[in-house]
Amino acid sequence: MSQTSESESRKLLGALRDTMASDRAGQARMDDITQLIAQSMGTDVCSIYLFCDDDTLELCATQGLNAEAVHQTRMRLGEGLVGRVARTKRLVNTDNAPQQRGFRYMPETGEEVFSGFLGVPIQRLGEVLGVLVVQSRQTREYTADEIYGLEVVAMVLAEMTELGAFVSDETGVGALHQRAVMFRGSVGQEGAAAGQVYLHEPRVVVTNPVADDPEAEHKRLNDAVETLRMSVDEMLTGAGTGDKEQKQVLEAYRMFANSKGWLRRMDEDIELGLSAEAAVEKEQSAARTRMNEVTDAYLRERLQDLDDLSNRLLRILTGQGADTGAEMPEHPVLVARNIGPGELLEYGRKLRAIVLEEGSVGSHAGIVARALAIPLVIQAKGVTTEALNGDQILVDGEQGIVHLRPEDTVTTAFKDKIAMLAKAQDRYTDIRHKPATALCGTTISLQMNAGLMADLPSLENSGAEGVGLFRTELQFLVRNQFPRRSELASLYGRVLDAAQGKRVVFRTLDIGSDKVLPYMKPQDEPNPALGWRAIRVGLDKPGVLRMQLQALLRAANGRALTVMFPFVAQYEEFTQARAALTKAIKREEALGHILPENIEVGAMLETPSLAFAPDAFFEDVDFLSIGGNDLKQFFFAADRENERVRKRYDSLNVSFLSFMEMIVDRCSKTQTPISFCGEDAGKPIEAVCFAAMGLRTLSMRPASIGPVKSLLMRVNLADVKKVIETARAEGKMSVRDDIAAYIRSLG
Known part of the structure; x- marks a missing residue:
């Protein structure tokens, strides 16, 4: 130039x-x-x-x-x-x-x-x-x-x-960060909450985009870059030699921090008259634009690294670092672009709600939010740009709507909604310890899903009869390295203690697809949902499966133990997994350890193929649990992470209900206990339809047990079955409207 x-x-x-x-x-x-x-x-x-x-x-x-x-x-x-x-x-x-x-x-x-x-x-x-x-x-x-x-x-x-330089009535330009804004996202976890914004990564405000003295700005930039490089070097030293993947990420950080091209472009911006922080932000904007256009996953990750480094550099230049961020408000609603499970667990139950600009229904953050029973809205585009720390915010997790700096009328209506939800929960308290018996006399066992020790108090408070699914992967996802066997044994033991004799179904490690361990080499798969995941990983990495099975056996300490293998697609996978458990039992016996008084071994039916397994499989397995979330996406060939298609297919589709009925019939012939586990089990209308199809055990999040039980106690399952059969005979696609009409007729 x-x-x-x-x-x-x-x-x-x-x-x-x-x-x-x-x-x-x-x-x-x-x-x-x-x-x-x-x-x-x-x-x-x-x-x-x-x-x-x-x-x-x-x-x-x-x-x-x-x-x-x-x-x-x-x-x-x-x-x-x-x-x-x-x-x-x-x-x-x-x-x-x-x-x-x-x-x-x-x-x-x-x-x-x-x-x-x-x-x-x-x-x-x-x-x-x-x-x-x-x-x-x-x-x-x-x-x-x-x-x-x-x-x-x-x-x-x-x-x-x-900064609001053009705001006036004459221009028609409104002040940013002051007007009321509504965001339409997607439901990650139901619930409603009001509070104040707490930004996971507070945005850096550049108040001096133009500078007079290029020499001084060059020095400020070079000093800040040197500080950044030193911090990256310290992180690398701290990583040691144990975590290869983490070191590779930090090496990429170091490469960018030492990039002469990056520094040269920022120096050129300063020569034109920008301040050091404005120069950093200009290059960051260009990188974000490129990131939105890049489809290659590796390149996107590298551009994400550059974006993160730019944020760090801006905080060094402006002094707006993490330790100078806003204090957490009294009723914090976390707002972030995305967040990892470990970071989310650090915030814990202090949060009223979570709003993410990205995220997906099956993301790590979604899993943790559901475990903590915190309302979550995902895909709220633009929220991190618009929100400021301390802003009033209303989160409607039932509809996936977020109101930022709401008008008084919206706030009043929202408070009424929260009061109604609280009143409904009070109603469910009265039936907490009553059985979920329908008017026809059929009793349905309602169990809860869990994944953290923090979930276990809900076993008593919700009225759940047991834990139908304990997700063991959360303990792996929130760490930077594999947990030790002794740590897992201690945790599983505390879970059984807290259950006080109630049945707990431990699902073995279900990773892959949307649940990727940060310390395992990522697999470059064109379709990870259909790829190397769950029991496939366990069978290919027998040491990991063996370590977890040993931890479960030791945690039981003589008590009953229930183990379930995830994503079994064919009989042979179940026999191989059960053989691994048998081998682990023999080893524990040889070591003189106390064995469980009774062991149940089951599988999750999440692929249509398993529904057509030989009769020998149904006779061999101690119990089955339909993994509704995965089974539904494979049944309809609709990726549940894809917002365009996942809402297109209804769980009350006649074909899907007929498939459920077929599975129940096969299990009846072999007297194999069968349950349904997944989001749909916690939706009252879906739950009564599944019960009408013959399912007698449903497992759901604790907060759903009250609403589901309340509706089950009001219906006659024989009548529900007739409504479904009539709709099927008439060639209807879904029974949702007919069932809703039947429920309304109950008064």
Whole structure:
């Protein structure tokens, strides 16, 4: 970049800073800025377009176009060249704009006379706030120096927008982080809660995007980078030699921290007039844009590393480190882009709710949130950008809706909803210790799912008859290395102690697919849900399976033990897994250890193939548990992590219920105990339908036991079965509406 363009850029940024510091109104500021940019770059037109809602851009200021078009000209996201820049987050540079595909002629602006067009996104950390455009009558493309300079200016405009420099009634630009906003996400865990935002990673606010003294900024940047490198080196030293995967991640960190290209680009930004932190943020925004376009998992991880390093560098430069973050409020609602299970467990039950910008129903965070019975909303796009520490927030985990800084009317209605939910729970307290007996006299055993010691008090409080599923993988997921056998034996022993004689079904390690151990080498699989997971891992890694089985045998200490193998797809896998248990029992006996008084060995039926296993399998297994979450996704060929398709398929689909009935019939012939475990077991309407299909044991989250029991006690299962059979005979796809009508008729 030439010295002339550098000095011009610094001069322009200095003028922008003075404009930002002035006491002029927001519209006057924008008008001044478009004039400054047009003069500095020698262009006929400079225009600023900002989003007035999620899908609409508005011309907010211009130098060179018809002034009457300001606040009148609007375009949808993707419409015209300006809309294309906003949608793609990529610049458009052309010497003949009217001939470009998608060009939109807007007569009120008079722009058809301008051929040269350069539009760049006004964005902060990958979030597009608007578009900055320069145009010329001359048929020309803008140079690389001009493009780079305009991108730097756009970045400063993004910071000014963030800091509220353009807010006024005249501009129609509202203050960020002050207005009420509603986010529609997906349900990760039901429940409702009100509280205050507590950001897992507080956003760094850059208040000084422009700097006068490049030398001083270079020094600040170099000092901060050196501090960053030292901290990465310390992390590497602390990792030692034991954790190879962790060391590889830290080596990648070190590579980026020492990247000359990264540092050179930030130095170039400083030469143009940016402050050190603004230069870091500009490169971070570019990396985030690239990250959104990259499909290769490895490259995305590396760009994520760079993003994390940028955050660390920004905190060093601004002093807005983790230890200077906000105190946790009285009623904290955790807001994060994503979060690991270990970090979430550290927060524990202090949280009222969790809102994630990413995440999935089967993610580690989802598993822990369900274990802790904390309302969770996932896929709340944009929430980390909009939320600030301490903001009032309402989380509706029943519908996947989040209200940030809500209006009084919304708050009042929400409080009424929470009161109604609490009242309903009080009603369920009265039936806590009553059997779940339907009007026809059939009693259903309601059990709870668990995965943490913290779940066990719910065994008494919820009225559950036992633990139908204890997920043993959580103890593996929250650590940085394999737990020891003695640690697992101690934990499993405490679980049995807390159960006070009630049956606990321990499912062996169910990892793979969406549950990846941080210390196991990740498998590059095109479809991990159908890949190397659960019992397949256990059989291929016999040492891991043996260690866990030994821990379970020792934890029993003479008491009854129930073990269940996950994701068994064929009879042979069950016989191999049971042989591993038999071998472990013989070894424990040889060592003189106390053996369990009784051992039940079961399997999870999560694949359609197992439903068609030989009769010998059903005779051989002590019990079966239908893993509803996985079985449903394989039955309908619809990935439950894919929001586009997972809601498309109903558990009360006639075909699925018929399949349940077939499984129950096969188990009846061999007198094999069968249960249903999964999210759908905890939904009252689904539960009564499963019971009508012949299932006599359901396992669910503790909070669902009351609602399910309440409805079971009001229905006649024979009547429910008739409704299902009638719908099936009439060729209906789902019985949901018919069952809902039947329940309404009960009064």
